[in-house]
Amino acid sequence: MADESKPVKGKGKEKEKEKEKAAKKLQKAVEGLSDEQVTQLLDLNPALATELASSSDGGADSAVDALKRLNLLDIMTGLAASGKNVKDMGAYKFWATQPVPKFGEEGDPNKPIEEGPIKLQTVDEIAKEPAPLLDGFEWSTLDLTDDGELKEVWELLNGHYVEDDEAMFRFNYSTSILKWAMMPPGWKKEWHRGVRASQSRKLVAFIAAIPVELRIRDKILHASEVNFLCIHKKLRSKRLAPVLIKEITRLCNLEGVFQAIYTGGIVLPKPISTCRYYHRAINWQKLYDVGFSPLPANSKPQFQIRKYALPDRPSLRGLREMQKKDVASVQDLLTRYLAKYDMAAEFDKHEVEHWLLHNKKNALEEQVVWTYVVEDEHKKITDFFSFYCLESSVINHPKHSNVRAAYLFYYATEIGLTTPVDKDALKSRINALVADSLVFCKQYKFDVCNALSLMDNGLFLEEQKFGPGDGQLHYYLFNYRANPIAGGVDKRNQLDIEALSGIGKTQI
Template sequence: MPSKKDKGKAKATDAPPKEITQKDLEKLAKDVDKIASKVQHRQEKALAKGEPIKEKKIDPAKEAEMRKKIEAMVQALSNMEQTGAIKASGRKDMGDHKFWNTQPVLQHGEDVTEEGPIDPAVPRDQVQQEPYPLPKEFEWCEVDIQDDKQIIELYQLLTMNYVEDDDAQFRFDYSAPFLKWALQPPGWRKSWHVGVRVSSNKKLVAFISGIPAAVRSHKTLHHLTEINYLCVHKKLRSKRLAPVLIKEITRRSHLEGVFQAAYTGGIVLPTPIATCRYYHRSLNPKKLVECNFSRVPRNSTISAMVKKFKVAEQPSTPGLREMKPEDATQVRELLNKYLSKFDVAPVFETDDDVRHWLAPTPEVVWSYVVEDTKTHKITDFFSFYTLPSSVIGNDKHKSLNAAYMFYYAIDIPEKEAADSYDTARYTKQRLTELMRDALVLAKQADFDVFNALNLMDNSMFIDDLKFGPGDGYLNYYLYNWKCRDIKPHKVGLVML
C-alpha cells in the first residue's frame, strides 16, 4: 500500500556496498524496540504490583534519539535506493536538487541557529502578478470542486496517477467526497486548487492544492498554506512540470499574504523537519495476504493470523459514542490542550474548524468521544479517516479499505497530571483502551487495515495493539521557515 509515500520495498539495483544493509538496520531498530518494550513491561508490572522499579528507568530522550538515528539511517538508505540516487560509488549527491536548491528551504546540512523566515514577506503589489509560463500546449485552470463534473475529473486524475507503492501494486484512491472535504475547510480558496489542462482538448493533466491552516512550530503560530495532492499525469513525468506547479501555488499563496507552507512526502527533499514511520494493524489478514500487502510469516498460517488479529465484537469504553457537531466546543478545547505538548501541531482556532475536520462525515471521517455519564463532560476523543487504495492487477481484489489514525485527545485526571511518570502511565493505558475500541469500530465498518504513523503518543500503543512497522516513511517539511529538528513523538500534525 502506498503510505503517501510508503514506497514499498527498496529495489536492490545500484545498491551500496553491502557492509550495512537496510535489513541489518531494520533488524537493529526491531531489537531496540524489543529491548525498550521488555524494560517497559517490567517497569509496568512492578508498578502494577506497587513494587519499586529495580532497573534504571529508560531515559526517553536517549531512547528516542537512538531510535531516530537508526530510523533516519534506514530511511536514508531506502530513499537513496528508491530514487536511484545511490551511485555506483555508494555516495549520494545530496546537493543535486536543481529546483529545491533555489527555494527558501533549509538546505541539506545547514544548521538552524535561529528559527524564522528565510525570505521576508512582501507587499501584494510586489508579488509577481502573472502566472508562471507553462509549455505552450498547456494552460492553467482553477478546478471548481463544487462542480460535479470537475470533482470527477480531479478524482480520475488522482485515482489513475497519484501515489503508488514502489512495486506498483497499490495506488491511493481518495474518493470524490474525501477530496471535497479535504480541499474545502473554512477559509478555503478556489484560486489554490490549481490545475493544468491540455489547451487543445482541456484534459486535466496536473494538479496541486493549498488550504489555509493554523500550524504551530515550536513557539511560533503560522497561518500557512498546507500543500497537498501534487500530481502530474504519468505520461508527462520528468518534464519539470512539478517545479512550475510548486512555484505557481507559492505565488498564489503570496498574493494572499501567506509566506509559509507545510507539506509532507515520502521522498527526501531539502530538508525534513521530522520523519515519521508508518505502522499497519491488520484487520482482515486473509485479504491482506491475498492482495500481497502482508505475508504469512514462516511457522505461521492464515488461521493463526486470523486468530491473532481478531478484535472484540463491541467497543468497551464506558460513555463512548459518535461525536456530534454540538460537541465541537468541548472537543476543540480538549484537543488544543492535548496538542500543545507537541513541537509541530495544528491549532483549531474556531468551532467551525473542528466541525469541518472532526465531526463525522459519512465515508470520510469517523470520530468518537467519551462522555462522562455523570458530568456530561467530554473526556476523550479520537478519529480516523478513510483512504482506500486501488489494488493494481489483482484478480480477486480491486480495493483495499484502509483507515488512517487522525486526531485524538485525552483529558489527564488531576491525580495523574501532578506527576510526569503518572501522566505517561495514564496516557499509555487510556490510549491503549481507546485505540483498541478504534480498531473494533474500524473492523465493524469493514476496514481491512488500520494505519498510523509513529507520531503523537502512538508509540505507546502500537506494539500492544499489534501494529507492525511498514517500510514507508513520511517526511514533514516547512517552506520558508527555519525550524529545529522535531522527533516523531513530538509531531502533532496529521496531513491527509
C-alpha cells in the first residue's frame, strides 16, 4: 500500500504513435483474439505476462486465459506496468492473499457491485507484535520530530526512492515536504515504520501512513493513506515490500482503521481509477537540456520557448495569497466543490490550514505549498487554487542537478457549483485560475507544472498547453470493493473532456 508513482517525462509524437498502435491491438484483444495473437499481446508487456503466469497454476497457457478475462481497462493498465519499479511491490501472488479486488471479478458490467469492506475484522483479532524479519534486520519506529531521524528518512528516500524507467530522474523530497506530507493533523508516530540493519543501525526500508476521512460516493471511510514505501536498492531482492505492507496494515488495524487508499504508477490488483499525468513546460529550455521535454519534429528551440512563454503578472481581479483568516471560507468552498466527485477526502478546518496554508512564522521551514484566493467586491472568497513543490534530482547531468516541479493541488470555484452547472462558464473560469497559477509558478522559478486528469482538469489541460506524459497514476483501495470511478481519460488513455473525472482526491 504505497505511492509508487514515479517522476514522469514529457512525450514526443513518436511515443504517442506507439501508444496509439498498442491501444488498437488491445481493442482487438477484447473483441476476441486467438491464443497465438493473445500471446503476441503479452509479449508487448513481459512484466504483465510474468505476473499473470506466476499467479496462475498453469503457467503461460493460464496467463493467456487470464488475459482474455481482463477487460480493456485492465489490459491497458497492465501495459503501464513495465519498468524497473515493477518488482518493488511484489508479485500478484502476494496481492492474491490480501483483501483487494482481483482482476476478472467484474461480473455483469451492467449491474454495479455492492460497495463495502471485503474483510470484516475487529481490533482484538489483530496481532499485537510485528512479524519477524530476516536475520540481521529489525523493526524501527521513526520519530520525525527528531531532526536526526527525519534526516535518515530523507537520505533513504533521496537515494533509493522511485526513479523513471531510464534512471534519469529521481524524486528529491525536502525535509519540509516530508513533514508536511507525513505529519498532518491526527498523524501517528507509530505509522512511520522502518527497517534497520541490526549491526549498523542503518535505515534500509520505510513505509508511512496518515489518517484520512475518505468519501467513496455516499459512504465515508475512516481510513489511512499509505505512502513512501522505499527499500534500499541493495535489498530489493529480499522481498521486503510485502512485509512492510503487512506491517503498516497491522499498525493501522490496531487503531481500528481497516481501509486504506494508496496510489502507484504500476499495475496491481486492482485500480479503482486511473489518471494520466500532464505537464506544462515553464522553463522549456532546461527541460529540453535534461531530456524531460523533446523537441517536436519540424520545430526549433526558440519556437518552443515562445510557445510556453507566460505573462509577468496574474490577471484575475481580487486575487491574493491565502491568509489564516481565510481558512473557514476556503474549507467551506472546498467541501462543497469536492462533493461533486465520487471519491474525495473530507477536510476539517485544521486540515485545510495544514494542507493549504504556509506557516510564515517558522522561518526555518521552506515553503512547500502556495494557495491563492479570489475575493469579490463584498470580500467573499469565490475561488481558490493551490500548488506544491516537489523537485526531482537529475542523475548524472553535467549542467543541471534538479528539475523544480509544481504540482497542481486543490482548487474550487463558485461557478462550478451552480445547478445546473454552466460548463462553458466553468471552463472559462478554471482556465483563468490555472493561467494565473502558471504565472506564479514562473515567478517562483518552477521549471514545469504537473497535473493529473482528475477533478475538472480536462477543461483546461489542453488550453493551458499541458502535454500528455508517459506516466499514469492508479488509485487503489485496500479492503474495500467499489465500482470503478472515471479517471478523466478514456479507454485509449486520451483526455475525456465530456465525462471528466470522478476523482477529487489528489496525492503527494
